[in-house]
Amino acid sequence: MNQKSLVCFDLEDTLIPSGPHTRRAHSAIIAAAAAVHGVQPEAIERRFHVARAKLPSALATYSNLGLDPGEVRGILDRLDPGPGVDAVPHAGLILQCLQELNVGLAIVTNAPCQWARRLLYAAKLDPASFNVIVSSCDVSSPKPSPESFELALQRFDVGANQAVMVGDRDDVDLVPARSLGMGALLVSEQASLAVRFVELLSMVLAPLPTEVPRSVP
Known part of the structure; x- marks a missing residue:
């Protein structure tokens, strides 16, 4: 052929x-990163946006925040995308x-x-x-x-x-x-x-x- x-x-x-499921997943990952660093999620969110402008993907940015890919997978494996997909x-x-x-x-x-x-x-x-x-x-x-x-x-x-x-x-x-x-x-x-x-x-x-x-x- x-x-x-x-x-x-x-x-x-x-x-x-992107939609509500994207924001739901992102919020769950940011909350986990905040727990790792012992800070408020808002502080991690600010760090995410600064790092995201320099890194090629969201996954790389989450790693930059101290979460390895296995942790991110674990968070999303427990998450329901919910309605609106x-x-x-x-x-x-x-x-x-x-x-x-x-x-x-x-x-x-x-x-x-x-x-x-x-x-x-x-x-x-x-x-x-x-x-x-x-x-x-x-x-x-x-x-x-x-x-x-x-x-x-x-x-x-x-x-x-x-x-x-x-x-x-x-x-x-x-x-x-x-x-x-x-x-x-x-x-x-x-x-x-x-x-x-x-x-x-x-x-x-x-x-x-x-x-x-x-x-x-």
Whole structure:
């Protein structure tokens, strides 16, 4: 099949917009960090916003506040996303369309595994519809390290030139994907997945580059 074989999606702010669940999770993590340092949550919140401007992801920022990834996973594993979790408009139809084109689907996220699955269920996106889910539980170095992308490609058994990454952060999602040779598509509130779907389709359906055999001396 001379087209892309796999589309990888970031989760939050790509397939699922930030909402009450995001604030609920953040508040729980800030409270835990405040308990570690013996200070009020407001003080940790201020430190978070200063550090967040300099660090590539929320997960890295929480680590900077003294919480290791295992502690963050534990907090989110005990947390219910609650009501108000919705997928971005037409996400289900877009995923279905890609599946009908025999394109594999993957999630590549810095969220912990159980939290990611709960968010998908809450947003009425069945985790079983994704061939691969790579979370922060699966790698030693989450995004923007290329490790998560490499693992997704390995699990689906495709080369980087056969895959596209869709995400809302150029530095965290797209730069590492491009560094491996993947296609990359940026989405945002103004240029949502639905708005950019035709562009995504054109990337998926574009013929793969023909490999030129190396001449033997």
